[in-house]
Amino acid sequence: xxxxxxxxxxxxxxxxxxxxxxxxxxxxxxxxxxxxxxxxxxxxxxxxxxxxxxxxxxxxxxxxxxxxxxxxxxxxxxxxxxxxxxxxxxxxxxxxxxxxxxxxxxxxxxxxxxxxxxxxxxxxxxxxxxxxxxxxxxxxxxxxxxxxxxxxxxxxxxxxxxxxxxxxxxxxxxxxxxxxxxxxxxxxxxxxxxxxxxxxxxxxxxxxxxxxxxxxxxxxxxxxxxxxxxxxxxxxxxxxxxxxxxxxxx
Amino acid sequence: xxxxxxxxxxxxxxxxxxxxxxxxxxxxxxxxxxxxxxxxxxxxxxxxxxxxxxxxxxxxxxxxxxxxxxxxxxxxxxxxxxxxxxxxxxxxxxxxxxxxxxxxxxxxxxxxxxxxxxxxxxxxxxxxxxxxxxxxxxxxxxxxxxxxxxxxxxxxxxxxxxxxxxxxxxxxxxxxxxxxxxxxxxxxxxxxxxxxxxxxxxxxxxxxxxxxxxxxxxxxxxxxxxxxxxxxxxxxxxxxxxxxxxxxxxxxxxxxxxxxxxxxxxxxxxxxxxxxxxxxxxxxxxxxxxxxxxxxxxxxxxxxxxxxxxxxxxxxxxxxxxxxxxxxxxxxxxxxxxxxxxxxxxxxxxxxxxxxxxxxxxxxxxxxxxxxxxxxxxxxxxxxxxxxxxxxxxxxxxxxxxxxxxxxxxxxxxxxxxxxxxxxxxxxxxxxxxxxxxxxxxxxxxxxxxxxxxxxxxx
Numbered sequence: 001x002x003x004x005x006x007x008x009x010x011x012x013x014x015x016x017x018x019x020x021x022x023x024x025x026x027x028x029x030x031x032x033x034x035x036x037x038x039x040x041x042x043x044x045x046x047x048x049x050x051x052x053x054x055x056x057x058x059x060x061x062x063x064x065x066x067x068x069x070x071x072x073x074x075x076x077x078x079x080x081x082x083x084x085x086x087x088x089x090x091x092x093x094x095x096x097x098x099x100x101x102x103x104x105x106x107x108x109x110x111x112x113x114x115x116x117x118x119x120x121x122x123x124x125x126x127x128x129x130x131x132x133x134x135x136x137x138x139x140x141x142x143x144x145x146x147x148x149x150x151x152x153x154x155x156x157x158x159x160x161x162x163x164x165x166x167x168x169x170x171x172x173x174x175x176x177x178x179x180x181x182x183x184x185x186x187x188x189x190x191x192x193x194x195x196x197x198x199x200x201x202x203x204x205x206x207x208x209x210x211x212x213x214x215x216x217x218x219x220x221x222x223x224x225x226x227x228x229x230x231x232x233x234x235x236x237x238x239x240x241x242x243x244x245x246x247x248x249x250x
Numbered sequence: 251x252x253x254x255x256x257x258x259x260x261x262x263x264x265x266x267x268x269x270x271x272x273x274x275x276x277x278x279x280x281x282x283x284x285x286x287x288x289x290x291x292x293x294x295x296x297x298x299x300x301x302x303x304x305x306x307x308x309x310x311x312x313x314x315x316x317x318x319x320x321x322x323x324x325x326x327x328x329x330x331x332x333x334x335x336x337x338x339x340x341x342x343x344x345x346x347x348x349x350x351x352x353x354x355x356x357x358x359x360x361x362x363x364x365x366x367x368x369x370x371x372x373x374x375x376x377x378x379x380x381x382x383x384x385x386x387x388x389x390x391x392x393x394x395x396x397x398x399x400x401x402x403x404x405x406x407x408x409x410x411x412x413x414x415x416x417x418x419x420x421x422x423x424x425x426x427x428x429x430x431x432x433x434x435x436x437x438x439x440x441x442x443x444x445x446x447x448x449x450x451x452x453x454x455x456x457x458x459x460x461x462x463x464x465x466x467x468x469x470x471x472x473x474x475x476x477x478x479x480x481x482x483x484x485x486x487x488x489x490x491x492x493x494x495x496x497x498x499x500x501x502x503x504x505x506x507x508x509x510x511x512x513x514x515x516x517x518x519x520x521x522x523x524x525x526x527x528x529x530x531x532x533x534x535x536x537x538x539x540x541x542x543x544x545x546x547x548x549x550x551x552x553x554x555x556x557x558x559x560x561x562x563x564x565x566x567x568x569x570x571x572x573x574x575x576x577x578x579x580x581x582x583x584x585x586x587x588x589x590x591x592x593x594x595x596x597x598x599x600x601x602x603x604x605x606x607x608x609x610x611x612x613x614x615x616x617x618x619x620x621x622x623x624x625x626x627x628x629x630x631x632x633x634x635x636x637x638x639x640x641x642x643x644x645x646x647x648x649x650x651x652x653x654x655x656x657x658x659x660x661x662x663x664x665x666x667x668x669x670x671x672x673x674x675x676x677x678x679x680x681x682x683x684x685x686x687x688x689x690x691x692x693x694x695x696x697x698x699x700x701x702x703x704x705x706x707x708x709x
Contacts, residue, residue: 138534143539155648209321213521220542225549232514240281243506244284
């Protein structure tokens with residue numbers, strides 16, 4: 001316990017100094033006892049979450065209450081590094097998680113036992129049905145996240161993030177909880193088998209099939225237009241100039 | 251061998267005098283005169299690569315089930331025959347992907363070459379009488395290439411195709427009075443109609459290429475008859491034409507350019523991915539992909555749609571769609587102004603003479619300013635067409651960007667024109683001054699080997 005507290009104090013000092021938080025990989029994971037886990041989670045909550053979300057998860061003018069944040073939501077926000085926010089009030093962006101797995105589980109346990117009600121961490125099974133997953137993706141996800149999962153604007157300053165690092169579990173959590181301005185899709189809209197297929201398809205987007213050569217797919221026709229002008233016409237005109245001038249002088 | 255062939259032809263057709271004349275014909279020496287030739291060779295390339303693709307493409311909206319492991323996430327998916335055949339061209343046809351990509355790259359480079367060629371013709375005043383005729387033919391060629399590009403973009407029936415066609419349908423509907431009838435007639439029913447792929451195919455591979463071929467022939471015939479223009483310089487007058495003979499000098503040069511153009515296009519087709527339709531997915535009318543952009547030559551019109559204010563008019567119980575302004579009035583006005591410019595310039599300057607000698611851009615500030623304004627306007631709109639990608643890149647609001655481009659499209663063209671005008675008049679003043687004050691110096695070498703300047707009376 002002492003090394004954990006020491007680390008926590010150290011972390012608090014660093015946070016208050018405004019420095020980036022190093023991942024606390026040197027801290028031992030909490031023991032198997034549930035009560036201990038909640039206790040550790042409570043300590044972490046006090047240090048990293050309380051100032052914005054309040055001492056009873058009731059929220060503050062800076063941040064929403066967590067009383068409707070279930071395990072899936074908290075786990076998604078922490079495991080994708082969106083929470084805790086470096087600057088309160090800004091749009092949460094994906095980044096390296098601030099806590100190791102064990103501490104995330106502890107914070108999740110604390111929030112759930114202290115009144116956070118919402119979707120539990122969803123089940124995801126591996127699915128071979130990429131065709132089904134792609135169909136679900138095209139109908140529900142690509143309008144904001146882009147056909148190739150590269151992310152796109154969602155209007156009024158909001159960005160739908162890229163999905164190129166999303167693990168199957170995180171995909172499922174986002175679908176079930178609807179983080180940010182994303183809508184929530186429950187089991188009536190996307191049943192479990194479809195969710196599995198969707199998570200597998202999103203996972204397959206991490207390695208796009210760029211058999212056509214050097215990929216400009218994330219910029220689509222915009223990148224193609226730039227290449228056509230600079231490389232296509234540009235190189236041709238340079239060659240034309242070279243040929244024209246060489247033959248003129250000879 | 252060639253000699254015998256020529257003799258044989260001459261015996262039957264009497265072609266020797268024509269050939270002797272034609273092979274001695276003067277072709278221009280300045281490299282910038284070959285821009286149009288890049289476009290010509292792009293036409294040949296796109297014709298050849300397109301012919302290959304027609305062997306394998308199915309212009310049909312009929313739905314089929316795709317069974318192939320080439321794209322695992324599409325295996326077993328119901329899709330249009332057109333899209334499935336594009337997948338087969340890409341993955342199961344020998345050289346299919348290479349030719350398909352090179353064909354698409356060629357379309358982009360073709361249009362770019364035409365624009366640069368036209369800019370050369372415009373800013374040097376090469377379009378003046380008697381070549382105003384060929385300016386009209388050339389501008390029509392650009393419009394045809396844009397049309398062929400758009401129909402080609404629409405054929406694979408992927409998500410971008412579908413989104414583009416949906417926009418085209420909306421613009422057709424926005425034509426006042428006849429819009430609904432016209433759109434139904436053209437699309438063969440409400441959108442999306444099973445007829446449209448067929449019709450676009452006929453337009454893409456038959457009607458427009460035929461019109462392009464005929465107009466290119468006319469373009470070259472007029473050029474052959476009128477001969478090329480030339481930059482002012484030693485030995486170049488209004489009543490002569492100088493250059494290298496077609497054979498052998500210009501033929502070698504031109505064939506080298508053809509090889510360069512084909513080489514660049516095939517390298518691009520083999521090395522750089524373009525329009526990966528298997529990543530975009532087949533089109534379903536109820537889905538939409540984002541970001542979605544057209545090819546660059548249609549991009550400026552897409553940009554206009556994005557930033558134009560939503561001004562719909564309600565008249566006598568009818569609605570005139572807000573798309574009328576950016577979708578119809580703007581392109582008509584823009585190309586109308588380009589068609590009319592040679593005649594407008596004649597009227598504005600009162601210069602109705604024949605011109606064989608070119609002008610440099612600074613010699614005609616009015617024309618240069620107009621051209622710069624038009625290019626700036628289209629350029630701003632083209633940038634506006636990728637506002638969503640820029641918003642993501644720079645993490646700013648896409649609405650703010652739309653406002654920025656809305657203002658920029660109106661403000662930047664006059665500003666650019668004013669700057670161009672200023673530069674032109676400054677250059678003009680300098681040239682006038684130098685003509686009036688030629689800096690002539692006579693150096694005299696003395697017996698000691700040194701030089702001495704002798705004052706010369708200026709005239």
